[in-house]
Amino acid sequence: MSDVIAYGGDWNPEQWPEETWEQDVALMREAGVNRVSVGIFSWSLLEPAEGVFDFDWFDRVMDLLAANGILANLSTPTASPPPWFGDAYPEALPVDADGRRLHHGSRQGFCPSSPIYREKALRIAEQVATRYRDHPALAMWHVHNEYGCHNARCYCDTSAAAFRSWLRAHYSCLEALNEAWGTAFWSQRYGDWAQILPPRATPSFTNPGQQLDFRRFSSDALVELYVAERDLLKKLTPDVPATTNLMAGAHWDMDCWAFAAELDVVSTDHYLVGARPEPHIDLAFAADYARSLAGGRPWLLMEHSTSAVNWQPRNLAKRPGELRRNSLQHLARGADGIMFFQWRASRAGAEKWHSAMVPHAGTSTKIFREVVALGAELAGLADVVGSTVRADVAILLDHSSVWAQDHPAQPTADLDPVEEAKRWHAALWRAGLTCDLAHPEGDLSGYRLLLVPALYLVSDSGAANVEEFARRGGVVLVGPYSGIVDEHDRVRLGGYPGAWRDLLGVTVEEFFPLEGTIALDSGATGGVWSELARTTGAKVLDTYATGEPAWTRNEFGDGAAHYLTTRLEDDALAEVVAAVCAEAGVEPVAEAAPGVEVVRRSHADGRSYLFAINHTGQDAVVRPPGGAPVTVPAGDVRIIH
Known part of the structure; x- marks a missing residue:
């Protein structure tokens, strides 16, 4: 991205009188801001009436940035069509599963499959790109904003037609679709493509295959919108990188793997969830996911908050020092840019209670003092730019599996695949281990250990990829509840877990979801789930009181595969994770006390940086391998070069 850490946030000067703009830029320079995102929600001002454009005010914004040495992530403002769009083209507004057409008045008020929306979006994008293609402030294209955050799926007739076209491209014939969806059940067999609809509201459960493919189609429709804008921008500015801000780890309606493949630089947004007891561990998951989407390369934190957000039931303010810890935690896990939403807190609008770099109370505040201090610190860490994080362990994650398991007709509603992935990640975090997230069909050759917490759906190629890893x-x-169904959500017959019976040396006859807990002979406790299993070659490492296997290990090729038939409680899961890490030779980068996070970033030439982040209320000692012990004060961060 650059040779300095990008630092700044969304700047929305259109919300403020022009006389404040010079003050804003002066404060940005005081804070060490070198990058801002602009124009994200400016469509109604840049095109106040259809076909009528006004760029004079935005010229002054861009010129002001350039004059002060601040670069722009220049947005195409297509995430929020103006009022005239919905008024003129009501058929392009989104429709929910109950058939209600949603109206203008918030943001993302459009159907992703609407040709009218695409036409108008590409027109404003072309206007912006043509005008600012050679502007000295332009550093990166920020395409759209948070695709699918509020309109991930539309059920209108336009979407229905687009869905049928998508299905025709993915299935050789209608009979192949009928087979994939199992439409012989409940008399659902289709005799004509025109009979197929999105999974709108029905008297009972929708067809699982239909629901899964509609989620895939809807994600692809959003990717197509991004690619259309990006390709237009590339024609006009071939040397300017393009990105869009994903919401990795928090928003599961889009296939982030597919999106990331189209980005020049992976960027993401992350906000702490106050209801989580240890939100910094959730932050680590999101950061690891962003780095993995980037293929291990540095990525950009496009948005996070200086303090409270505005959209949770209880919007908790950050304690002194937490803004810095959060920012440096993202940096430690591979970000080369630390940016916020937003620069100046809004006086009006739906996000007026969202914190900002300049809060309502002004500059004589905790927040602004911390913003200035962070800017100075990041300026001194420019050598970190371009370094990477290496992980020996990966957690397998696939959006199609999450979507398939989201169908309501499951053996239990208590086994959440996303929460399981985060829980297993947390076990690694507490063990001091950094991990990647990986797609089942991706390159797994660089890892020593794979964790598969809850991969209900896996394709044949994904299943074979994991087997080859062990071999x-x-x-x-x-x-x-992993390896249970194929890519169409059809059960793999012959005993569970169908995809990996040979790999695991185990056959499961029946699932036994739990209302309470279940004891294991080792003294460990499981909950939510248990299985009636028998070994077909695996060694039993732990059992239930009834004698059935709860934890098994099977030698496979030159490797080994372990299997859990219950959802172990956290302490027991930690012991199993520790055992498989030891077997795989996976070790922390340094010795540290519980609650102290240690991550290493390294350059190819051997220069490295050990980030030690103390999330506890007590001073702690970190012992790097071969180095002197380092004391990290309570709530503080130390970076060891």
Whole structure:
């Protein structure tokens, strides 16, 4: 991205009188801001009436940035069509599953499959790109904003027609679709493509295959919108990188793997969820996911908050020092840019209670003092730019599996695949281990250990990829209710877990979801889930009181595969994770006390930076390998070069 850490946030000067703009830029320079995102929600001002454009005010914004040495992530303002759009083209507004057409008055008020929306979006994008293609402030294209945040799926007739076209492209014939969806059940067999609809509200459960493919189609429609804008921008500015801000780890309606493949630079937004007891661990998950989407390359934190957000039931303010810890935690896990929403807190509008770099109370505040201090610190860390984080362990994650398991007709509603992935990640975090997230069909050759917490759906190629990983010497740990169905959400017959019976040396006859807990012979406790299993070659490492296997290990090729038939409680899961890490030779980068996070970023030439982040209320000692012990004060961060 650059040779300095990008630092700044969304600047929305259109919300303020022009006389405040010079003051804003002066404060940005005081804070060390070198990058801002502009124009994100400016469509109604840049095109106040259809076909009527006004760029004079925005010229002054861009010129002001350039004159002060501040670069722009210049947005195409297509995330929020103006009022005239909905008024003129009501058929382009989104429709929900109950058939209600949603109206203008918030943001993302459009159907992703609407040709009218695409036409108008590309027109304003072309206007912006043509005008500012050679502007000295332009550093990156910020395409749209948070695709699918509020309109991930539309059920209108236009979407229905687009869905049918998508299905025709993915299935060789209608009979192949009928087979994939199992439409012989409940008399759902289709005799004509025109009979197929999105999974609108029905008297009972929708068809699982239909629901899954509609989620895939809807994600692809959003990717197509991004690609259309990006390709237009590339024609006009071939040397300017383009991105869009994903919401990795928080928003599951889009296939982030597919989106990331189209980005020049992976960028993401992250906000702490106050209801989580240890939100900094959730932050680590999101940051690891963003880095993994980037293929291990540095990525950009496009948005996070200086303090409270505005959209949770209880919007908790950050304590002194938390803004810095959060920012440096993202930096430690591979970000080369630390940016916020937004620069100046809004006086009006739906996000007026969202914190900002300049709060309502002004500059004589905790927040602004911390913003200035962080800017100075990041300026001194420019050598970190371009370095990467290496992980020996990966957690497998696939959006199609999450979507399939989201169908309501499951053995239990208590086994959440996203929460399981985060829980297993947290076990690694507490063990001091950094991990990647990986797609089942991706390149797994660089890892020693694979964790498969809850991969309900896996394709044949994904299943074979995991087997090959073990065959070549890797260690695998598979959690319950994994490998159960194929890519169409059809059960793999012959005993569970169908995809990996040979790999695991186990056959499961029946699932036994739990209302309470279940004891294991080792003294460990499981909950939510159990299985009636028998080994077909695996060694039993732990059992239920009834004698059935709860934890097994099977040698496979040059490696080994472990299997859990219950959802172990946190302490027991930590012991199993520790055991498989030891078997795989996975170790922390440094010795540290519980609650102290240690991550290493390294350059190819051997220069490295050990980030030690103390999330506790007590001073702690970190012992780097071969180095002197370092004391990290309570709530503080130390970076060891």
